[in-house]
Amino acid sequence: MKIENATIKSSLSYILLTLLAIFFLIPFVWVFVEGFASISNEGFGNFGSFTIAAYAEIFANKYFSLSIENGLIQSLGGTAISITLAVFASYVFSRKRFPFRIALILTILFFTGFPVFSLLIPMYVFYQNVNLYNTQIGVILFLGVLNLPITIWIMKNSFDQIPRSIERAALVDGASSFQSITRVFLPLAFPTIAVLILLDFITNWGNFYVPYILLSSRHLFPIAVYIYTYFGAYSVQYNQLAAASVVYMIPTLIMYIFAQKYLIKAFSVGGVKG
Numbered sequence: 001m002k003i004e005n006a007t008i009k010s011s012l013s014y015i016l017l018t019l020l021a022i023f024f025l026i027p028f029v030w031v032f033v034e035g036f037a038s039i040s041n042e043g044f045g046n047f048g049s050f051t052i053a054a055y056a057e058i059f060a061n062k063y064f065s066l067s068i069e070n071g072l073i074q075s076l077g078g079t080a081i082s083i084t085l086a087v088f089a090s091y092v093f094s095r096k097r098f099p100f101r102i103a104l105i106l107t108i109l110f111f112t113g114f115p116v117f118s119l120l121i122p123m124y125v126f127y128q129n130v131n132l133y134n135t136q137i138g139v140i141l142f143l144g145v146l147n148l149p150i151t152i153w154i155m156k157n158s159f160d161q162i163p164r165s166i167e168r169a170a171l172v173d174g175a176s177s178f179q180s181i182t183r184v185f186l187p188l189a190f191p192t193i194a195v196l197i198l199l200d201f202i203t204n205w206g207n208f209y210v211p212y213i214l215l216s217s218r219h220l221f222p223i224a225v226y227i228y229t230y231f232g233a234y235s236v237q238y239n240q241l242a243a244a245s246v247v248y249m250i251p252t253l254i255m256y257i258f259a260q261k262y263l264i265k266a267f268s269v270g271g272v273k274g
Contacts, residue, residue, distance in 0.1 A: 034242035054239040055247075063218055064226060064244065071222035072251065073136060074211065075204035078143025082200050083193065085144070086151040091181050093152070094159035095167070105156075111149035120213045127214060134216050142214065143204045151196050158192040159185055194262035202252050223248050 036050040058064045093105055123142060124133065132138035162185060170180050186193065208224045215221060227248060230241040 031242045031245050034238055035246050037239040037242070054243040058240050058244050058247070063221070064223075066219055067221050067223040067226035068247070070136070070220055071205060071224060074139050074143060074222050075201050075251075077136075077140035078146070078204045079197055079200040081140065081144025082147045082151050083197055085148060086155050086196070087181065087186070087193075089148075089152050090155040090159050091177075091185060093156045095164075108149045108152055112153055114149075116146055117209055120209060124213055133214060134220065136220060139211050139214050139220075139222075142210055143207060146207075146210070147200045147203055151200060154196060155189070155192060158189045162188050191262040194259050198255050198259040198263070201255055205252060 035054055036052065038051045038053060093101065127133040127138050132141070166188070167180055167184055170184050175183065205222075206224060208228075211220075211222050211225050212228075215225070218226075223244070227241065227244050230237045230244060
């Protein structure tokens with residue numbers, strides 16, 4: 001009887017998970033299929049004929065290709081700033097002892113849950129005053145700071161797990177603090193850093209509001225903002241919108257493929273345990 005109950009519960013669990021998987025896959029299937037539809041504004045209509053015309057049309061528009069380039073520049077630039085600053089800040093918080101250290105760590109923890117987007121309007125005014133509005137560097141700087149608190153918090157926890165004996169051995173051999181970071185901490189915490197690079201990039205790549213508020217020139221729009229132009233005042237170019245969405249997903253998929261082995265290491269180990 002117990003075996004039968006366990007079998008029924010297991011079967012129900014698999015059925016439920018299968019239904020949930022189908023439910024979440026339907027939008028992706030629709031986007032992929034609609035990208036090859038031959039008729040604009042087709043929406044959820046008939047998928048009878050297939051063509052690559054929608055892809056040809058979006059890439060024929062120079063602003064679309066430019067938006068991909070802008071998105072990569074802004075996302076990678078913001079990620080580079082966030083990761084670089086987080087490495088040095090995490091090392092200081094993990095290994096150095098100084099006044100108000102705990103207070104600063106708790107402040108960083110607070111900002112991990114702070115609604116940063118509430119600062120967009122003040123930042124818009126500030127950027128206007130310092131001539132950073134409608135510039136690539138302005139968006140990159142904001143994106144770099146946007147993910148900094150959570151990146152520092154996770155990276156510090158990873159650095160905390162690295163045995164101090166390894167760092168002492170490097171210092172005894174004459175390594176400076178900078179060399180200790182580059183030769184000890186970065187290699188040992190690389191799985192976590194790789195995951196943070198992936199998460200920061202995905203967050204920046206999918207960020208709509210920051211470039212939408214801080215940019216006004218079409219030639220500076222990243223793809224996250226440019227896709228919005230396919231929504232017309234009276235109609236929606238569904239096939240082009242779907243084709244652009246498929247292209248939009250490709251960089252994150254590539255990043256995930258390269259980082260998946262580090263995802264497993266980071267979540268199973270979390271660094272080096274002493």
